[in-house]
Amino acid sequence: MKIALVSHEYPPFRGGGIGTYTTIMSHALARAGHEVHVVTNRFRFGSNDPLHEKAVHREGNLWVHRIDALADDWEPCPPHDHPRDLGWQLHRHWSPYLYYAEKVGEALETICAEHGIDVAEFPECAAEGFAVIRRKRHRLAFRDLPVTVTLHSPIFEIYKYNLYSRQNVGFQRRTAMEEYCVRHADMVSSPTRLLARTVYERLQLPPEEPPCEVIPLPMDFDSLPEPGELARQRDPRAAASLLFVGRLEPRKGVRYLVDAAVKVMRRRPELIVTLIGRDCEAGEVPGPMTAYLRRRIPDAFQGNFIFCGTLPREQLFARYAAATACVFPAPWDNFPLTCVEAMASGACVIGSDHSGMAEMIEHERSGLLFRACDVDALAAAIQRALEDPQLVARIRAAAPARIREVCDTQTAVTNRIAHYERTIERHRGRAAVTLPASPRGRARVALFIPRQTDANVIQRTLVSARASATAAGVELDAVVGDPAADQLKASSGAAVHGHTGDADHASALRHWNAALAENPPDYVLTLWPGESLEPMYLTVTTTVLAQTPRAAWATTWALPTTAEGVPFAGLDFSLPLDLLAYHPVPFAVMRYTAWRQAGGLNADLPPGWREWDLLLACADAGLEGIVLPCWLGRYVPRADLAPSPPAHAEALSALLGGLAERRRRLVERAGVDLWLYRVMNSISTTLPPATAPALNGQWRDWWKVTKQCLKRQFPAAARAYRRWIKRLPA
Template identity: 25%
Template sequence: MRICLVSEEFPVETPKGGIATYQYQISKDLIQLGHEVHVICKTLEKEDREEIFEGINLHYLSGKSELTLEEDFTYRNKVKSKMVELEERVDIFEVADWGAEGFYYLPIRNKPTVIKLHTPLYVWNSYNHLPMDERMERLEQDEIESLKLADSIYSCSNSLANIVKGTLPELENIEVIYNPLPQIKQNIKRNEQKMLLFVGSLEERKGVLQLASVLNDFLEKNLDFKVVFAGKDTDRNRFHTSTKKVVLSKVNVKFHSRVIFKGHCSKEDLEKLFLSSSVCIFPSLFENFPYVMLEAISMQCPVIGSINGGMAEIIEHGKSGWLCDPFSKEELLEVLQEAIDSNEKGKIAKNAFQRVIDLKLNKVAEATAEYYEKVIKHYEKKTLYHRH
């Protein structure tokens, strides 16, 4: 099969988040199964270009990191033109929901096109409380319209699928295929230190402010612990200012030296943090199926996840990790302390790793390829019917 993934994000130049990690990992896994993979993504350089990276055919389209409404219109039309150009070379397109990059292609498509739900803008912003400008309002509308136009939709978690079906009832047929497991490291040697780790963009949806609200109590009780935030600072919160500054404003100044902000980290630096942390916490208000948690699990780092979203579909509380309600300060602190004090963190981390194997996260590419084949057959039948 010849497959083309479409999203501006890809680890080489635009590693913005989980979509970039997903596009790289699923591409590598599909290639191992013998499929041909193309990716349409963004370059911040001035010229479009094509290159092969680790067997993946990359089609770079030039664009700024942050776009105006007019620039976004231009970029998405470039995506449409590239998809039309590639129609003779691919059997199916997969477009990420985020950014509605397939919006202008979908009405004129001549190849089956599916949309992968990562987290649509209207869901994402309901937790970040950002003011909606004209461009964001347009993107939100175009994302929803794209979902209605696609040949099929699938989600990386049941939780996200249910949210979308609940708000857009006409989209009742949404399949679920979890994100693939990151590359498994062999002979992992942990060097556990007294460190609580948070990994992710500093934004309200990620539960950063909820975590900050319990840090005074946590650091007072655990005098030998430090807290490390690994992720870029943003203003994606109800105060529309630096989330890092909001976190520090909630933490007593006497603890500031024990609250460390690493900023955006390379994959190698993140792996070192996973190996040295006592526990990694993801207290998100909502999270689809976070790649960073899978990366922590693959490094056998014990994890605390949120009950809100796809993490609850992986973690079995007290057996393969811990789950908390980030909206309950008391529960968040209680679960955090339980995890820190546990004498079975190593066993629980191994259980989590076995859990993702049992969920066949190492077989996601096979399931994805089967899904593509089903969509292609349905598209061909529908096209043949309309011709007659």
């Protein structure tokens, strides 16, 4: 079998459980006779290994392809390190993860063409498969490539348990990309049942859409010291000690370890606690975790805690075996490899029950489990390990065999190959599904060009739209808010109707809405004078709408017509991202049925707000919006494309209040996100969806709409909200 394993975590990348998995799995699959292609980034990290500089190198059945996409600091590599470069703009204006996913897609397309890959595996973390899965779903590329996604540590859970702010655009975009990969893969695998259940419940996915199989991560036990040799090095006279290894961050639960150890030290003051790992942000309070933990330790016990920082991996195994117990108190964790290494070293491991450790450890046989986030329960487990040497001895004897059974490499290879075969089978079944056809043999697209301007500019827009309609085999019926429209008909080749409108084209828009009601089209589209479509634009957008019944609208990426503009490379319209921080969609083809269901463009709203309101209405009705990742349009950057706040506070309050009232269900569903975003951005210079300076007192009506939802579902948050809003400036 020819397998592509994609992961930017691969030597010389430092640290990371995904990198460890990719390294072990790729070599094991290659040894088993499979052709393995690792697709990774060409990081340096001070490595002098000449192999790390090669774009492609081969070791038997193992091929390693290194992409020149990211430098060690995750900035774009040459030639994409210039502000005018399209890759740089994707990285800077949209997401580094979107940029890297696109580079992975480019590389994998070449690898598939040259080697005929049978199946590709991506980690969900960092959404490295986003470009591939997105194009495969919409049949733009990779139609014959089965894809599986392996769950490791989703960014949503990492931020949640690390207490990091999730109210920012970068987090929201990465989360949307990771979730997209999980939803639309052929198959999914997870190292633990807990992680699979966590992700599927959060995404509200049925168990078989897509199917998820539990396959524990492998470990290369041949590279580890023998537990018997480590046991012989252990000093039986050594003082009682606890060991933690891992990043010092809230997600790893080090605060609970410190609090529990302090409790135990009041009875066992000789106890020593050693913490090894990189210092991270404390999360709960500003500053590093070590400083936060030191503040929690009484002066009398400061000397009992040793913070070692990071140590080489080879120095850890003797420490695992020497400690009275190794404690991994994470409030949530997936499949910590430090726990695997500790058990393989013959350590007595104390782990939380809300983690993958509960699926590695047999309580009281190969380790001890305690209730996660419960300091008293952890203190009791530590006390038990200190006072029951016979129990600890039995656990030390049983742990290595148990973890070798769970993480056996050969078993992992067998299970992974079976998973790949089922992925290929499901891919074939999905590819064989007959897609729905267009309701008519020749669909009709109603086009609206809203503003009076130079007739030559409108003509160029009409000509491009007509060429795209001809290529798609659809009929184009255009309405132009310009009295000279009749002069354009002959040159554009489209049916063109003129209408004299007011400055913000509201009357022309009302005229168009009335015309659509009298003679309903299949699709509607609005373009600004000067915008243009590539010949394939209407072909791909109408095709994807015909194939996706739940989609209300579709568009493609679009380049700006001016050098100062930012390329539009949006994700599919998603919540709460586009409710918190809406990035305007320049233009899109929309089903007329969805248009009518959503109420069309509201001419009573200011320009910019109309489009956002329409897309929110579609989302409120449960309809999808699709952005295809291909450059098939050019848009005109303009000030009124984004919804800007009116000059007067009363007008803005009325505008926001009206929008929230019309979309009450949507706003209530995202009520807590909106409230948190408002709090987090109360001192920011901008607030979504506005692009002007924040006007704190003018946004009250918008947030008041979430009150009832907060009161019903989150009473504590509602009380905090009421206290906070009273302190806002008038």
